Amino acid sequence: MHKKVCITTYNPVCYTKIRVTVHNVDSYFCIEDQFITQMGCSPLSYMMHTRAERKMLPKSSPHAAQRLALRALKNQSQVQAHMKSIDKLKKGLLLFLFFFKIGCFTxxxxxxxxxxxxxxxxxxxQWITKAELLEMVAVGKSVPxxxxxxxSMLFGYHVGGIFGGICTVVGITCPAILILSIVTVFYNSLKDNYWVMAAMTGIRAAVIPIIASAALSLGKDALRSRMAVLVLIVGFAMYMMGVSNIILVLMAIGIGLVYHFARVKV
Amino acid sequence: MIYLQLFISFMKIGFTSFGGMSMIPLILEEMQTHGWMSSEDLSNLVAIAEMTPGPLGLNCATFTGTQTAGPLGGLIAVLGVLTPAFTLTLLVAAFFEKFKDSAVVRTIMGFVKPVCIAMLMGVLVTLGRDTFWAEGGGILPFSILISALMMFILVRFKWSVPKVIMSSALLGIVFYGILPLAGVGH
Incomplete structure (x- = not known):
């Protein structure tokens, strides 16, 4: 669409050809339209007029066609820039709305x-391919x-730059804040009710298998090597000895770094 | 200044958690060191975050923040937990191609993931202690029953989490609401 096209048109005053570079064929027609409105005929048919006939046409200064062409091009690029900013806003809004919807209903x-x-x-x-989305998932999982x-930040940035990224993240965050604020109010006023307490006691018993199954499915993926199992055991022992979670994670990152660069050297 | 404390806590949580449930141990620890929440509240929080739409991490952060310091607290907790997304992830997005196949990152994740599982196991121990033991001492057999049943259903039949929560709420009402009224148990 943004391929540059060279088109030859005619300077109506001195009969010479002028070359106009336009960004697409549409903008050539835009020039031609302007020519017609100002000169009363198309550039080609203007060439066909005899000198006498030409005098009857509205007067135009030399190089009018060039100036006309330039002005048309300038308009075109302004319009394009304007469309670009509208596109950006539209895209941002679309991203925001889509992720807002996801935050509300998924x-x-x-x-x-x-x-x-x-x-x-x-x-x-078809804004991205499936392979690209999978890459984003892989990277998104390994960023804290x-x-x-x-x-969604990676996706938004890919589609619409920083603005797009912010739109997606804000879009997915707003529903959580709205819904959870309402839920919290209900939770606080209901949690001392006899029946709610009974239901909550049952639910708390279910939370343990829920977390356990999450750990299991994480384990299927992460515990493929003996090293990983060793890290798991040592990590669990340290947790039980009261080492802070944050320290544990930072240690894992540190050991990973050391391990990588030691291995690269050897 | 509770808002600042909340923000810093959740920023720490954000920067050291890697997806989904791995956030729970970090939240539990922060909540207990500041005395903002009991482990019972945390279990309820997990259930509520799973029952409401949207990503778990965001729901957890909002709920905890709102519980501790009102709606503004919720907003601030979310901002804290989003700090990595607005800084690190944005940076990564800008250098996506370089980051994509990074071997360093893969090695690091090879160490971080098992540690996440270890932390989840630790949380299970803490929560299990508080869920299966009554405050006055003595075990709660019905809770153990519900847990075992739901574990079986989750692994064998792969029920969705909201379904599991709803059915265990019903079981809870039966075991801890109706039976004591009827004079059975206890």
């Missing part, structure tokens, strides 16, 4: 959200923070 955490993203942006809009906000 149950089941990260993976359910990813499935929706794939449906919308890979299959329907909430996986899905990381992935």
């Amino acid at each position: 149950f089941g955490g990260g993976w359910a959200i990813l499935a929706q993203m794939e449906q919308e942006f890979v299959d329907k809009r 923070g909430i996986m899905i906000t990381n992935i």
Whole structure:
């Protein structure tokens, strides 16, 4: 679409050809349209007029066609720049709305959200390919923070720069704040109710298997080497001895760094 | 200044957690060192965050923040937990191509993931202690029953988490609401 095209048109005053570089064919027609409105005929048919006939046409200064062409081009680029900023806003708004919707209606955490993203942006809009989305997931998982906000940040940045990234993250965050604020109010006023307490006691018993199954599925993926199992055991022992979580994670990062560079050297 | 404390706590949580449940141990620790929440509240928090739409981490942060310091607290906790997304991830996004196949990152994750699992196991021990033991001493057999049943259902039938929570709420109402009223148990 942004391929440059050279078009030869005619200078109406001195019969010479002028070359105009336009960004696409549409903008040539835009020039031609302007020529017609100002000169009363198309550049080509102007050439066909006899000198006498030409005198009857509205007067135009020398190089009028060039100036006309330049002005048309300038308009074109201004319009393009304007469209670009509108596009950017539109895209940002679309990203915001989509991720707001996801934040409102998608149950089941990260993976359910990813499935929706794939449906919308890979299959329907084709803004990214599936391979790109998978790369974003892999990277988003290895950056600290909430996986899905990381992935949406990477995606938003890919699609719409920093502005796009901020739109997606804010979009996915707003519903959580709204919904959880309401839930908290209910939670505080209901948690001393006899029946709610009974239900909550049952739910608390279910939270343990929920966390355990999350740990299990994480383990299937992460505990493939003997080294990893060793790290798990040592980590668990240190946790039990009261080492702070943050220290544990930082140590894991540090050991990973040392291990990598030691191995690279050897 | 509770807002500043909240922000710093959640920023720490944000920078040292890697996705989903791995945030729970960090939240538990921060909440207990500041005395903002009991482990019972944390179990409820996990259930509520799983029951509400949207990503778990954001829900946890909002709920904890709102519980400790009102709606503004929730907002500040979320901002704290989003700090890595707005700094590190943005940086990574800008250098995405370089970061994509980085061997260093892969090696580091090879160490971080097992540690995340270890922390989750630690949380299970803490939560299990508080869930299965009554405050006055003595075990709660019904809770153990519900846990075992739900674990089986989760692994064998792969029920979705909200479904598991709803059914265990029903079981809770039966075991801890109706049975004591009917004079059974206790």
